[in-house]
Amino acid sequence: QVQLQESGPGLVKPSETLSLTCAVSGYSISSGYYWGWIRQPPGKGLEWIGSIYHSGSTYYNPSLKSRVTISVDTSKNQFSLKLSSVTAADTAVYYCAGIAAAGNSIDYWGQGTLVTVSS
């Protein structure tokens, strides 16, 4: 059974960098799938942040591209998100996800972690 678990600070100060890690269990991150991040501001809809393949190829939402870095560590079977220069608008539940075939469907989801941007 594939499981994803996000970890990282729940509170980040404005202008700082948000950093989250997603640990994958039950599946080798190198075996396939794209791995990505999706966020959901409180009471709002879903927004794709970006995706990475185990080879390191990355795809980012154009609206966030200048601030986002997604990386993968196959030795630890995990991948990470960094979002720089955060503001209150980046407050959201952040989900890590396993994505089939470059985006046909998001088959696996982490439980989500709330990140609040506040001083």
Next chain:
Amino acid sequence: EIVLTQSPATLSLSPGERATLSCRASQSVSSYLAWYQQKPGQAPRLLIYDASNRATGIPARFSGSGSGTDFTLTISSLEPEDFAVYYCQQRSNWPPGITFGPGTKVDIK
């Protein structure tokens, strides 16, 4: 950039009734469309992929149809656990990416 529009925003129905949810794309997405269900405090759950294929473990009362720009998610007979928010999602080849519709909330009438 492809934009997804969902209608209605809210659908008020009773258990046992049929629910019909619509998702429209601003340009053709072929059959690269998925549907998700999200309940409060939970992550979304994949229901349908490639427009009409049920994901593993999804009950047969959920069905998807459509291609090109117009898609439909149908719940044939609403169960109490089906009251939730439903999102459609597409993937684009260039630029590579994923977009979601704004969601349809199915609530109890």
